[in-house]
Amino acid sequence: QADKPGFNIEFLNNRQLIQEYREVAAKYIRLNKKTLLYIDKIYNDCFDKSDRILGVVVRGTDYVLNKPKNHPVQPTAEQAIEKCREVMKEQNCNKIFLATEDKKIYDAFNYAFKSQLVTNPKEYVEYRGGVINSYVFDRENDGYLRGLEYLTTMIILSRCQCLLAGRCGASVVAMLLSRGYEYTFLWDLGEY
Numbered sequence: 194q195a196d197k198p199g200f201n202i203e204f205l206n207n208r209q210l211i212q213e214y215r216e217v218a219a220k221y222i223r224l225n226k227k228t229l230l231y232i233d234k235i236y237n238d239c240f241d242k243s244d245r246i247l248g249v250v251v252r253g254t255d256y257v258l259n260k261p262k263n264h265p266v267q268p269t270a271e272q273a274i275e276k277c278r279e280v281m282k283e284q285n286c287n288k289i290f291l292a293t294e295d296k297k298i299y300d301a302f303n304y305a306f307k308s309q310l311v312t313n314p315k316e317y318v319e320y321r322g323g324v325i326n327s328y329v330f331d332r333e334n335d336g337y338l339r340g341l342e343y344l345t346t347m348i349i350l351s352r353c354q355c356l357l358a359g360r361c362g363a364s365v366v367a368m369l370l371s372r373g374y375e376y377t378f379l380w381d382l383g384e385y
Contacts, residue, residue: 291311332365
């Protein structure tokens, strides 16, 4: 069904519907001052005004290993890295902002792009099985911090000039929070 946000192919390819939901998000989603100042500081510490940023969403962990029925197939780190190189050249991007929860994916991007790679300072999961939501980090206020890290990542993704993403909840949120991207590429690799 293509009449509500989701990560199905129809919704993510429907520019008119995405724009309608962007308007709803812009009207009703408001960050408190403390959260907005926190996100702005991270953004400004990571990027210069002259940077052209390619936002990249690559899921891993349980999503990829468990292959949930009827969910979009995610690109591999290698596929994403190859496409990043192509898009960075075509769109004249000098920075990549990576959104992933998976330490292996982060490590692969870090190896491939080094100083061009920017991420939200956060904890990454070294996946060993199970459900991703059951992973916790040994730190005070972990639940709050994981939520703040996710929100920060989504807002920064929405500020990028270009988006390269697997079809998942994060790519939907980024698209709806953005004012629009100059370039968007969403993998359509079928469903599990």
